[in-house]
Amino acid sequence: MMVNLNETAALLLNNDNFLLLCHISPDGDTVGSATALARGLVSKGKKVKILCGDKFTSEYSFMFDGLEMSEEEPRFIVAVDVADPKLLGAQYKKEYGGRVDLCIDHHSTNVIYAAKTCLEPNSASAAEIIYLLLEEMGVEITPEIAGCLYTGVSTDTGCFRFSNTTVRTFQIAAKLAEYGADYYNINQSFFETKTKTYAALERLALEGMRFYFDGRCAVICVTRSMYDETGSNEAETTKLANLPRQVEGVKVGVLMRELEDGSFKCSLRTHGEIDASLIAAKLGGGGHVGAAACTIEADKDKSTELILKAIEPEICDEDSALK
């Protein structure tokens, strides 16, 4: 059943002992949304626990500062920014996937698996929905809550640069700044800081960038051996995803990264004229118009071939549309 903001607020206010679930490969939006919602619920006297199928890396730890986790058996399960139960990870999918009471999400590809779903596919981030929800619930937006939400709002829009950014995104960002979000340090941490090992990985990846379809598609590929060479690791690769699209003339940017089992995760970025989620969907993945991903169970050459094959008709369609 689909629920609106008002109904979602009532649901949350009328329940207790919450379990909030984040998606695996946690990003600023799933963590920022869950921690902001948790803080809001705690301020209303509720008990809350947050779980994620993957470990939270240290850059997210500030969002948990002073947030007490409940030890109680959860009685109301909320998935935040999770479009599909498989994104809970194998363990939590098995444990909770079939009994999510409420899903709050902004992915148009949401498979509607929860008992109740609050979905706003035009929202740039789940954090924007959580902001409106907390206002609806009468939660006082503290600087800490504002910081968690700002993290979601800014990271899911690439600091207001992605095509999903709306007027409302700017309005909410301004509100969060007014409420005391530490936007400077958050921006520094997520957008303006590179570890030395990441800087080395980035250089190596850029050296290997390849162009296809008359320069309209750029692909960079990160193999496991590049982690050894640079001292970098898989968690650091996400920031690479936006780089291929930055090159002038590129309509579809692709980051391919080799997973532990030898398969390749492909992250797609477009300027919005080409639907990245449509390309990803052909290979069993999903996402948004400007940013999507899929995993291909094949070696590097075969994976490259398959992703280019999925991209080709979209780039050619655009080409003929322009004529």
Next chain:
Amino acid sequence: MMVNLNETAALLLNNDNFLLLCHISPDGDTVGSATALARGLVSKGKKVKILCGDKFTSEYSFMFDGLEMSEEEPRFIVAVDVADPKLLGAQYKKEYGGRVDLCIDHHSTNVIYAAKTCLEPNSASAAEIIYLLLEEMGVEITPEIAGCLYTGVSTDTGCFRFSNTTVRTFQIAAKLAEYGADYYNINQSFFETKTKTYAALERLALEGMRFYFDGRCAVICVTRSMYDETGSNEAETTKLANLPRQVEGVKVGVLMRELEDGSFKCSLRTHGEIDASLIAAKLGGGGHVGAAACTIEADKDKSTELILKAIEPEICDEDSALK
């Protein structure tokens, strides 16, 4: 004489045949501020002309679309975002430097050379001041004006990431988005697009990055020969300035670029704890706390030595302050 916003608005409304002057090496703020002000004045029935000591590059041309330039002899001269008459360039400094009627600026280093100065050193950009000024003047903010102003607001804050970004910056950005600024394409153009030649220059410059003072200072150096090697050019180097500071642990990032006469322009970037303008001032330059520049008339080795010498006490001061 210092004037406030209200007095500045009155001055502008009571004069005509304006000449608006931008600073050399024009950036998004000086051009965005001048074109927005020009459009506002034209909407009030005034005649306006804009001049700059350097040519405007193509990325700025959209701001001039549909803006008619007056051929009349200027009768009221306004310098926008120009802290010092020498930043008008040799010709215009000589021609207009001594008879600027009004200077609208946000540089704390402004040398107060105009008959009247409207200075707000805490403003992240001149464009923020122009926005408030246009509101004060009762100008209707069209999407075109909003786009010019958004360009200034976003470029002078590195898309809201620099330490000069305030709550007001976000509020004004939200207003400009509401007024129809084409923020997506502006952000793409200024922050998310690299020419292939720039991408090559960036790779080369990053390969040569050197660290000093226990990794707290990072320096990249662009020599004239690197332009030949990559097909890039001097205008493309400005984007490099932020890269050294991005490396974890770096407090002062430096871009040194060789000018045509063999001297080196040093662009400094800090996170705001260290005052970049103070370092630049030691070598005859200036700027803001987080971003400043100076030119050193010496070869690469000597210039490096001098800039490091200027940086050392600031980094050491900070070090002892931390103890």
